[in-house]
Amino acid sequence: MKKLPGKTVERLSEYRRVLLTLISQGKNYIYSHELASLLHITAVQVRRDLMLIGYSSGIRKGYDIRVLVETIGRVIDSETPLNVAIIGMGNLGRAVSSYFRGKRSKLNLVASFDNDQQKTGKVISGVRCYDVREMENMIKELNISIIILTVPPDYARSTCDDAVRFGVKGVLNFTTVSLNVPPTVYLEEYDMVTSIEKVAYFVKESIR
Amino acid sequence: MKKLPGKTVERLSEYRRVLLTLISQGKNYIYSHELASLLHITAVQVRRDLMLIGYSSGIRKGYDIRVLVETIGRVIDSETPLNVAIIGMGNLGRAVSSYFRGKRSKLNLVASFDNDQQKTGKVISGVRCYDVREMENMIKELNISIIILTVPPDYARSTCDDAVRFGVKGVLNFTTVSLNVPPTVYLEEYDMVTSIEKVAYFVKESIR
DNA sequence: TAAACACTGTTATTTTATTAACAATATTTA
DNA sequence: TAAATATTGTTAATAAAATAACAGTGTTTA
Known part of the structure; x- marks a missing residue:
């Protein structure tokens, strides 16, 4: 098709x-x-x-x-399931995890990553959390092809670049930083502040 | 314009x-x-x-x-600042709060609401959290014109209806439930599962 | 069972959004 | 300072998305 x-x-x-x-x-x-x-x-x-x-x-x-x-x-689903990881288990990462986990049979949330030793090694919001330094190993070992990026702005670029280098093919970017990926990688970006500003604009225009 | x-x-x-x-x-x-x-x-x-x-x-x-x-x-900004509230201070509500708070001078995050007594009455992620039962009072008292909806699915419809009844003019809906509002209210909906599925689709198509 | 109806599938049209083309002109270079 | 260059602002063309129109056909009703 x-x-x-x-x-x-x-x-x-x-x-x-x-x-x-x-x-x-x-x-x-x-x-x-x-x-x-x-x-x-x-x-x-x-x-x-x-x-x-x-x-x-x-x-x-x-x-x-x-x-x-x-x-x-x-x-729209892949024939063979695709493996997904969340990078950054702050509030947003955990929210995404609970929204998404187990919802779609052809998308498996198989790992999460963080640099906080309080989190690594534990299961958080239903997903095992690994140290970011293990990203290369785990992306390859678990065959992770999609990452959801929910890290603080300062880490966004380097983390994304790393993940792409390790073989990730799709990135959903929730950080406030605009990323660059090679043309072989699909990038989707969402900025919630933009959504709020859009709502505000149309509210303002309607009550004028 | x-x-x-x-x-x-x-x-x-x-x-x-x-x-x-x-x-x-x-x-x-x-x-x-x-x-x-x-x-x-x-x-x-x-x-x-x-x-x-x-x-x-x-x-x-x-x-x-x-x-x-x-x-x-x-x-795009309103001349007079617009007041915003987050309804539902779970992981996503708290994430939105920290992404957004203080970022735009013409949009004030003035309140949040929850039904969990552990949260109400406290300042969470920088915003005071009120009991949802106080929504009517606070929306009117604080002149809240925009809400960000981050409640569990079962509460989405009724909470939105209430807020609209109390005078809200814009809704940003992050729940997985599709809402209805009167034509005088601006509604923006975002579903992160859809974004993930979109990424997955294009990844699948590219690696075929 | 025949006529009226309601809903689908698809082509045509319209609208919206994006991209291309280019004239005008400030800036840079020789 | 004169020519070359680069960038803007805008109109024209193209592409994409949404909507309208309508023929075809199950389904329902009289």
């Missing part, structure tokens, strides 16, 4: 998230307009995304939620 | 973030292509964004960083 636009991948992930909660609530079928309204988008958007992944319900009483979840998984 | 596209607002916030660190490093001027490369975008993008906010350097040796920061502030 042709590589999907990033926006579509994001929405597919969101579809699955709400679909999984609907399953747990005992729902079996869902119309495109229902799914759309749960995510504040249009039904056309939903149908178009599903068209892109080649999914068709055939019937006119909505999509079979289980089948849809499975189809989305076949498209 | 006409309302700016959300994407431009995001980039302006990012420009300012890197410009502030550059100032602290003693840099005074910056070319559009330098700023662009720091954020992995093109120089045209930068110049176009600045055009949108009506900023012109006049000279050909880059933008005066201080002036640019000030101009961006005039556009």
